Amino acid sequence: MTRIGLYFAASWCSACKEFTPKLVKAYNDIIKNDPDFIEIWLIPIENSKEKFENYLKTHPFRYIPLDDPRINEYKLMFNVETIPTLIIVDRDYDRCIDLDGVTSVSNGDDLLEKWK
Numbered sequence: 001m002t003r004i005g006l007y008f009a010a011s012w013c014s015a016c017k018e019f020t021p022k023l024v025k026a027y028n029d030i031i032k033n034d035p036d037f038i039e040i041w042l043i044p045i046e047n048s049k050e051k052f053e054n055y056l057k058t059h060p061f062r063y064i065p066l067d068d069p070r071i072n073e074y075k076l077m078f079n080v081e082t083i084p085t086l087i088i089v090d091r092d093y094d095r096c097i098d099l100d101g102v103t104s105v106s107n108g109d110d111l112l113e114k115w116k
Contacts, residue, residue: 001091003115005040005101006074008085011055013045016084019102023086024059026105030112037112038088043074045083088115 007023009016023040030037042063046052052066064070074080078087078099086101097115098104104114 001036001039003038003097004089004091004093005038006043006078006085006087006089007040007061007101008043008045008075008080008083008087009055010045010083011048011051013083019084019106020059022105026111027060033112038115043071045071 005027009020011017027038027040040061042056042059042061044052044055044063044066046055046066049066056063078085078096080087084102086098086105087096088098088101089096104111
């Protein structure tokens with residue numbers, strides 16, 4: 001895997017509900033062409049464990065548990081103020097590739113090219 005996507009989202013967020021299927025499709029298209037290109041992690045912005053567990057059923061992504069302190073660390077590190085937010089970094093987390101992955105996915109950009 002060369003890229004990591006950090007997807008900040010929540011089950012209660014209508015914009016997330018609208019965007020998540022687009023991201024799932026983009027992710028499936030990418031891994032069909034290059035299975036090792038990207039891994040996407042859901043960074044939950046949730047209050048309810050039950051709603052979070054149901055939300056996990058709507059996508060194929062890995063996730064950080066609700067009580068994990070990395071959630072706040074990543075929010076601060078990447079200055080996340082709104083959701084959905086998708087940030088693409090290299091596998092060592094030392095270089096940001098795309099700070100506005102939501103727009104890149106929504107615009108139908110060539111993500112393999114843009115995120116390489």
